[in-house]
Amino acid sequence: MASSPLAPEISLNPLPQADGSCQYTCPTSRTTILTSVNGPLEVRPKDELPSHATIEVIVKPGIGVAGVRETRLSSLIHSTLQSLILTNHHPRTLIQIVAQIVQAEDHTSLPLLLTPLLNCTILSLLIAGIPMRTVGWSVHLAVVQGAKGIKGVEGQVFKLEGGGDDGMETEESEEVVVRNPNSEILSRAKSSHTLTFSKEGDILLIESLECSQGSGGESADGQGWDISDFLKLAEEGKRICCEEGVEIIREALADRKVF
Amino acid sequence: MSLDALEIILPGDALPQLSPLLTQQPDQPQDTKPRSLRLGPGLTLSPSTPSTPILPYRYGTLNLTTHTKRPTASILSTPRHYHPSPNDPVLVTLLRTTAEQFMVQLTPYTPPAIIPFENYIINNAGTTASARKSRPNLPIGATIYARVSVVHKHLEAVELSVPGPDYGEVISQKNTSSTPSGQKTKKESQSSSSAAAGGTTGAASLANRSEVTPYILTTSQPMTKLLLAEDTLGKPLLSAVASKVPFEMIVGKNGRVWIDAATQKEVVKVVRCFKEFDEAEAWNDDDGGLVRGREIVGRVCGR
Amino acid sequence: MPTLIRQPNSGERQPPPLTFSTSLFRQISPALYLQRHLLNNPPTRPNGRNPSQCRDFTLTTNSLSHAHGSAVVRSGDTAVVCGIRGEILTIAPGDDPSRFESYNGSPTSAIHACGSRGAGGASWGGLVVPNVELSTGCSKKYPLGPPGGLAQTLSDQLHELVNVTKLVSLDSLRIYDGDNDTTSKMKIKGYWSLYIDVLCISLDGNILDAAWYAIVAALKSSKLPFASWNQIEERVFCDPSRYHPISLRQSLPFTTTFALVPVPASAGGEVGEVALLLNDPDSYEEDEACEILTILSTTDLGTAQGDFSQLSLGKLRTRVEKIEKRGGWKLGISQIEDCTQLAASKAARYIHTLAKEQLTPM
Numbered sequence: 001m002a003s004s005p006l007a008p009e010i011s012l013n014p015l016p017q018a019d020g021s022c023q024y025t026c027p028t029s030r031t032t033i034l035t036s037v038n039g040p041l042e043v044r045p046k047d048e049l050p051s052h053a054t055i056e057v058i059v060k061p062g063i064g065v066a067g068v069r070e071t072r073l074s075s076l077i078h079s080t081l082q083s084l085i086l087t088n089h090h091p092r093t094l095i096q097i098v099a100q101i102v103q104a105e106d107h108t109s110l111p112l113l114l115t116p117l118l119n120c121t122i123l124s125l126l127i128a129g130i131p132m133r134t135v136g137w138s139v140h141l142a143v144v145q146g147a148k149g150i151k152g153v154e155g156q157v158f159k160l161e162g163g164g165d166d167g168m169e170t171e172e173s174e175e176v177v178v179r180n181p182n183s184e185i186l187s188r189a190k191s192s193h194t195l196t197f198s199k200e201g202d203i204l205l206i207e208s209l210e211c212s213q214g215s216g217g218e219s220a221d222g223q224g225w226d227i228s229d230f231l232k233l234a235e236e237g238k239r240i241c242c243e244e245g246v247e248i249i250r251e252a253l254a255d256r257k258v259f
Numbered sequence: 260m261s262l263d264a265l266e267i268i269l270p271g272d273a274l275p276q277l278s279p280l281l282t283q284q285p286d287q288p289q290d291t292k293p294r295s296l297r298l299g300p301g302l303t304l305s306p307s308t309p310s311t312p313i314l315p316y317r318y319g320t321l322n323l324t325t326h327t328k329r330p331t332a333s334i335l336s337t338p339r340h341y342h343p344s345p346n347d348p349v350l351v352t353l354l355r356t357t358a359e360q361f362m363v364q365l366t367p368y369t370p371p372a373i374i375p376f377e378n379y380i381i382n383n384a385g386t387t388a389s390a391r392k393s394r395p396n397l398p399i400g401a402t403i404y405a406r407v408s409v410v411h412k413h414l415e416a417v418e419l420s421v422p423g424p425d426y427g428e429v430i431s432q433k434n435t436s437s438t439p440s441g442q443k444t445k446k447e448s449q450s451s452s453s454a455a456a457g458g459t460t461g462a463a464s465l466a467n468r469s470e471v472t473p474y475i476l477t478t479s480q481p482m483t484k485l486l487l488a489e490d491t492l493g494k495p496l497l498s499a500v501a502s503k504v505p506f507e508m509i510v511g512k513n514g515r516v517w518i519d520a521a522t523q524k525e526v527v528k529v530v531r532c533f534k535e536f537d538e539a540e541a542w543n544d545d546d547g548g549l550v551r552g553r554e555i556v557g558r559v560c561g562r
Numbered sequence: 563m564p565t566l567i568r569q570p571n572s573g574e575r576q577p578p579p580l581t582f583s584t585s586l587f588r589q590i591s592p593a594l595y596l597q598r599h600l601l602n603n604p605p606t607r608p609n610g611r612n613p614s615q616c617r618d619f620t621l622t623t624n625s626l627s628h629a630h631g632s633a634v635v636r637s638g639d640t641a642v643v644c645g646i647r648g649e650i651l652t653i654a655p656g657d658d659p660s661r662f663e664s665y666n667g668s669p670t671s672a673i674h675a676c677g678s679r680g681a682g683g684a685s686w687g688g689l690v691v692p693n694v695e696l697s698t699g700c701s702k703k704y705p706l707g708p709p710g711g712l713a714q715t716l717s718d719q720l721h722e723l724v725n726v727t728k729l730v731s732l733d734s735l736r737i738y739d740g741d742n743d744t745t746s747k748m749k750i751k752g753y754w755s756l757y758i759d760v761l762c763i764s765l766d767g768n769i770l771d772a773a774w775y776a777i778v779a780a781l782k783s784s785k786l787p788f789a790s791w792n793q794i795e796e797r798v799f800c801d802p803s804r805y806h807p808i809s810l811r812q813s814l815p816f817t818t819t820f821a822l823v824p825v826p827a828s829a830g831g832e833v834g835e836v837a838l839l840l841n842d843p844d845s846y847e848e849d850e851a852c853e854i855l856t857i858l859s860t861t862d863l864g865t866a867q868g869d870f871s872q873l874s875l876g877k878l879r880t881r882v883e884k885i886e887k888r889g890g891w892k893l894g895i896s897q898i899e900d901c902t903q904l905a906a907s908k909a910a911r912y913i914h915t916l917a918k919e920q921l922t923p924m
Contacts, residue, residue, distance in 0.1 A: 016479075016538040019340040039340065041368045068721075071714040079889035083852070086303075086316055091412055093369075110722070126270075129338020131303075131316035134271025187666070199271050200310070202891035206855075209726045210883040215663045217731020221812045224860060224881030227902045234895055246269070253267050257543050258319045258336050259484060259492060307835065 006156060006180065008119070010252045013127055020128025023102075024120035028156065029112055029182035032103040033120040037128040040093030047094065052087040054094050059117065062101040073113065077121060080196055080205050084122070086131040095130055097121055105183040111192040112183060114207060115140040118196055119245075123252065136204050137245025138196040139237050142181040142189035142211075143225070146174070156180065158236075177233065179240070187213065191225055195237035199246050203234070265320040268334060273311050276321060280330055281312075300344070301334025339479040341366050341513045343417045347407045350429070350475070350511025351419065353397050363403060363419065365513050367477070370416055374405060378420035381427070395428065402429040402475060402517060404509060429509060429517055473519040474530050482537040486510045492542065495549040496556075500532050503560040531559045596850050600825050600838050609638075609844060616818070616842035616908055619772070621915050623783040631784025631808075635776040638844060639766030644776035645759050646784045650737065650798050651689070652752040659750045662689055663732045665725050690730055692720040692758040694773060701765035701845065716770065719886075720760065723774055723858065726884050727815045729781065730756065734809035737798055739791040751791035752798050756781075756808070767844035770856060774817045775912055782916065784808050815860040815883050816912045818905035819843065821851035822893055837892030841904055853890025855898070858883045861906040880906045 008026055015021035018036035025032045040053055047054045057074040060066060077099070085095065099117050106112055118138040125132060156179045178185050186192060190212050196205035208230065210223050268274070280296050298304070298313065299322070305314035315321075319336025343349070343365060351363035354371050361374040379388035381395065388394045397403070404426045409418040421427050478486070485492040487510050500506070506520040506529045516533065520526045535555045541548035577598065580587060588595045588608070599608050606612060619637035626632035629645035636642075653659050694716040696704045704710060709717070724730075737752040758780070760773045788804035791797075821843035824835040839855075840847050848854070859882045880902055887893060 013339075013540060016540075019338065038368070042370050068714040068718045071711055072718040075711055075715050076888055079853075083889060083891045089303075089316070089412065126318050127338075128340065129317050129336060132270040133305075133314070133316070135269050198891055199269065203887065203893050203895065204891055206885050206887040208882075208885040209722065211666050211726070213664055213666045214728055215732045216665050216728030216811070217734060217809050218812060219731070220728035222881075223728070224815075224883040227880065227882055227899055230882060230885065231895055231899065234898075249269065250267055253269075253318055255543060256540075257481075258267075259481070259542075 007248055007251075008116075010123060010248075012123065012252060012256065018128075020124045020126070020130070022120050022123040022127060024116050024123065025103075026116050026180055028180045029105055030103060031101075031105065031112055031116045033099055033113075033116045034102050035097060035099040035117075035120045035124045037095070037097050037121075037124040037130065039095030039128065039130055040090040041096060043092060043094035048092050049087075051091045053085070053090045053092075055081055055085060055087065056094060056096045057081065057121075058096075058098045060098065060100045061107060062104055063107050069108070069110065073110065073117060076114065076205065076207070077117060080118060080136070081121065081125070083204060084132050084134065084136055084198070085125065086133050089131040097124070106186075109183060109186065111140060111142075111194055111207065111209070111211070112186065114138070114194045115180070118205070123249065126249070126253065127256075134198045134200060135246065135249055136196055136198045137241040137249065138194060138205070139240045139245065140180055141193045141195065141233060141237060142178045142186055143191045143193070143233070144176055144178055144181075144185060144189045146188075177236070186211065190223075193230075193233060193237065195234060195241065197238050197241035197245075199242060201238055201242050203238075206234075267318060268315050268321055269318050270314075270316050271311065272315055274313055274315065274321065274332075276323065277313055277332055280325065280332075295329065297329050297331040299331050299333025300342075301336060302332055337481045337484060339481065341480055341483075343372075343407050343410045343513070345407055345410055347512040348426075349405055349407060349419065349513040350509060350515035350517055351403050351405055351513070352475075353399055353401045353403060355399060356397070361397070361403070363405070365417060365419075372417040372419050374403070374419045374421060378408060378418070379427075380421055380423055382424055397428055403427060404429050404511065471519070471521070471523050471526065473517055474526050476516045476518060476530050476533055478514050478516055478533065478537050480514060481540070481542060482533070483510060483512060483514050483516070485542055486516060486533075487512070492547065495547050496532070496536055496541075496552040499552045499556045500529055500560075503556055504528050528560050532556050535559070592846065593850050596823060596847065597825050600823065605838065607840060607847065611841075613838060614841050614904055616904075617844075619775070619911075619915070621775070621779055621919060623779055623919050629780075630786055631780045631782075633776045633779035633783060635772045635779065637768070637772045637842070639764055640769055640772050640844075641762070641764040642769065642772040642776045643761045643763060644773070644780040645761075646780045647757045647759070648754045648784075648786045649757060650752055650789060650800075651755045652798060653750065659736075659753070662753055665728045665732070689732055689735055689753055690724050690756045690758065692724060692760065692777065693717055694720060694760045694762070696762045696765065699764075700762050704765070716760075716773065719770060720758075720773060720777065723817070723884070724758075724777075726858065727811070729778065729811055729814075731809040731811075737789045737791060739793070749791075752789075754786055754789065756784075765845060767846070767848045768819050768842050771817050771819050771842065778814055778816070778912075779916060779919070781808055781810055782814075783919070813860045813862060814909075814913065814916075815858050816905070816909045817856055817858045817884075818901070818908045820855045820857075820901055820904075821847050822853040822855065822890055823847065823851050824890075824892060835892065837890065837894075837897075839897060839901065841908075851889075853887060853893060855885070855887045855893060855901060857885055857898075857901055857905045859902060859905045859909065861909045880909075 006027055008024055011023040013021055014023050015036050018038055020037040021035060023034045043054050055078060057078045059070040059073045061070050099121060101113060104113060115138045122136055157176050159176055181189060191208065192211045193208040198204055212223060214220060277296065301315055301317045301319060303314055303316055305311060308314065315334050317334050317336045319334040322333050322335045324331050349365060351365055351372065354362045354364050359376060362371045363374060365372040376388040376394065381388060381393055386393050405419040405421050406426065407417060408420040489497050504520060504525045506518060506525065509517040518526055518529050520529055532555055536548065536552060539551060541551040544551055596608065599606055604612065617638040619635060622634045624632055625634055626645050630648050631646040633644050694713050696713050698706045735754040736750050737754065739749045739751050758777055760776060762769055785805040785807055787800040787802055788806060789798050789800045792799045819842065821840045822837035823840060825838050827836045843851060859880050861880045882902060
């Protein structure tokens with residue numbers, strides 16, 4: 001159920017044989033991820049840890065076979081989950097997480113995939129009842145120069161407060177922040193920021209990169225952002241994750257009976 | 260199970276409802292002993308996070324019993340995966356017999372559990388299976404109804420026990436002339452058609468039922484709880500199925516349900532009803548699965 | 563064996579003196595060993611550095627004779643060799659060359675440029691292709707075999723760095739029809755495709771910084787032969803007597819990696835743990851770290867010449883182009899700003915060393 005146009009479409013436990021599963025569709029970019037969580041399971045002796053559970057994350061791409069990009073995605077998700085899951089509850093076991101990219105506008109773009117993957121995985125872990133220290137949520141923000149022509153859903157496009165010392169900003173030169181951009185907006189963006197925060201406001205993951213187009217070389221001199229702008233953006237991201245993200249989780253879980 | 264009254268607790272939530280129980284009440288001078296709070300499943304102590312000294316690690320609703328001598332707090336939630344806890348009655352399959360124990364499978368893809376021979380009690384006199392003569396000769400794949408005795412995260416295997424002749428190997432002994440209103444066997448009842456220990460008495464009555472093989476169904480934990488609570492949660496489904504097809508079942512808390520009926524077709528029908536109900540997670544419906552249960556039963560069992 | 567553990571300042575926590583050697587302590591309980599060092603006042607690391615100090619590094623360029631450019635970077639015990647080989651990519655008559663000349667292009671063109679995904683490991687195409695290999699003897703943790711998780715992750719990270727920084731000017735890699743005088747009217751017949759191979763000979767933590775620095779240095783020192791299309795032979799020919807460097811950015815971006823290690827908070831009776839930032843971690847610190855932070859930044863040193871160590875970096879503008887933080891939850895947002903300052907000072911040292919190798923900026 002979506003309370004606002006920005007809320008993702010979440011379907012909990014679509015896979016009845018798995019211990020926990022979730023299907024997540026990003027409302028703007030239509031990226032769809034299906035994750036399944038199984039655990040605690042028996043672990044291979046070579047992966048066994050004496051006093052912790054082993055976490056295994058497998059990311060399967062939408063097109064083709066898994067390559068280096070999927071290994072990188074798995075390792076990013078693994079390090080985020082390592083700080084969320086309480087692994088000392090089930091030592092010498094395996095918690096296996098498989099994420100399948102069902103649909104994506106651009107299968108090669110890491111920023112478009114990372115946020116849905118993380119959110120979907122966190123929801124599956126909650127359904128599976130894996131012991132967790134806290135919950136987290138991830139948001140993807142893009143900074144675009146020139147607000148003209150960006151059709152966003154309500155609440156998606158905003159400006160950071162106190163942005164810079166510009167005197168006059170025309171519509172073409174002002175910088176706006178777009179939440180959950182699709183690939184078309186991302187291709188016009190100056191920078192892309194994937195931020196994951198825990199419910200208490202701790203930073204779990206930052207993947208921010210400069211993503212403007214161009215042929216490189218000297219034309220790329222002068223790109224980048226100031227660290228103070230980034231910190232303002234991070235504060236806004238924190239607010240989105242801790243308030244709206246947790247709200248989305250609670251709403252999604254409210255339909256399930258507990259007994 | 261209305262959710263409007265109860266709030267969903269997420270992992271990491273601070274629990275202000277518990278703090279008055281932890282500190283000593285100033286207006287009860289006779290209560291000199293500091294009150295202790297027992298933590299049930301779902302809660303753990305977390306001294307490293309000062310904001311949440313008692314940390315919930317699953318999502319669910321807070322279940323607080325304060326009227327008893329020792330107040331207990333736990334998080335009510337049912338993860339689909341079974342976590343063994345002591346005194347659970349479980350239905351397990353024999354994997355192999357070693358020199359000192361039976362190795363059985365509790366849930367798929369987990370390490371096998373063990374039933375040491377000294378915990379396997381054959382008859383009312385208390386004879387254990389340790390002696391070679393009194394050891395039951397169980398085939399591989401046999402179903403055993405047992406009870407969980409020892410569980411600890413650092414122990415290598417979960418230990419089970421067979422505390423008496425009501426437990427042990429499960430063999431179908433159902434009398435085929437049952438009343439049409441349906442007979443359901445609960446785990447607590449000691450009726451003769453439930454599990455029999457040992458393997459000798461079943462052979463004769465098996466002869467006239469050799470064509471019906473009971474089915475062992477794997478269910479998720481919420482479904483298992485529903486089947487065990489047949490008067491409350493399970494009533495919509497169980498009464499709907501029993502009115503069409505009389506059957507007999509033994510429910511193990513590990514998500515294994517042994518189902519037997521008069522004909523093989525009826526066994527399959529019951530199994531299919533349960534499976535569809537489980538996969539659809541119909542207990543999440545507002546009416547507790549009544550409408551969906553009836554629809555499934557009508558479709559599967561015909562008429 | 564001299565003990566490095568001194569009594570910490572706080573009166574309540576006074577660990578008893580050791581009865582066994584410190585190297586045994588380090589083997590039995592590496593996390594506690596590191597914590598005890600960091601709880602000292604001032605905090606020191608087992609390798610003797612203070613937390614904000616990075617290792618000294620050495621750079622040698624053009625040591626490989628068959629590569630068009632190469633660099634060897636040694637930073638402590640981490641040693642990385644980078645070789646750049648240019649291959650010629652000819653464009654078929656019907657192809658549109660513009661898809662090669664854009665970093666971070668639109669999705670459709672990226673998919674076209676990729677060709678089939680997953681072919682040969684690196685799942686993308688383009689003119690600049692980095693690849694990382696962790697050679698057999700580099701570390702006990704990485705035995706012989708196909709590239710494991712770390713090598714694959716590094717390859718993808720370096721590919722992302724190449725795309726983010728847009729270091730190489732893609733349109734300067736064009737190969738034209740005929741002579742190079744009037745390029746505007748000439749048809750593009752092919753491109754130089756740069757294969758960047760990074761081989762890690764010895765791994766002692768923080769391979770990303772060393773690998774990226776080696777790539778930048780190797781690119782700076784590369785010289786490609788002049789290539790043009792010969793209409794008679796209908797092939798691209800190279801002129802071995804004329805070499806030109808690869809056209810790069812003016813302002814070079816560099817990465818700085820930090821590890822965060824949890825230490826018990828000792829200030830003000832606070833319970834819990836804080837994370838201490840360690841600049842340029844070695845492999846022991848990386849294993850104990852709960853989180854890793856990498857910042858890719860450029861400092862506009864501009865026309866400042868001379869001794870970089872005397873420069874007051876606070877006044878210079880540092881632009882950040884990529885931040886990656888993974889694992890853990892203890893990093894404070896304000897700590898990122900301190901990291902950027904440290905990154906700027908490291909960048910200055912990198913540029914200084916590059917300049918010393920007598921590489922003239924393009």
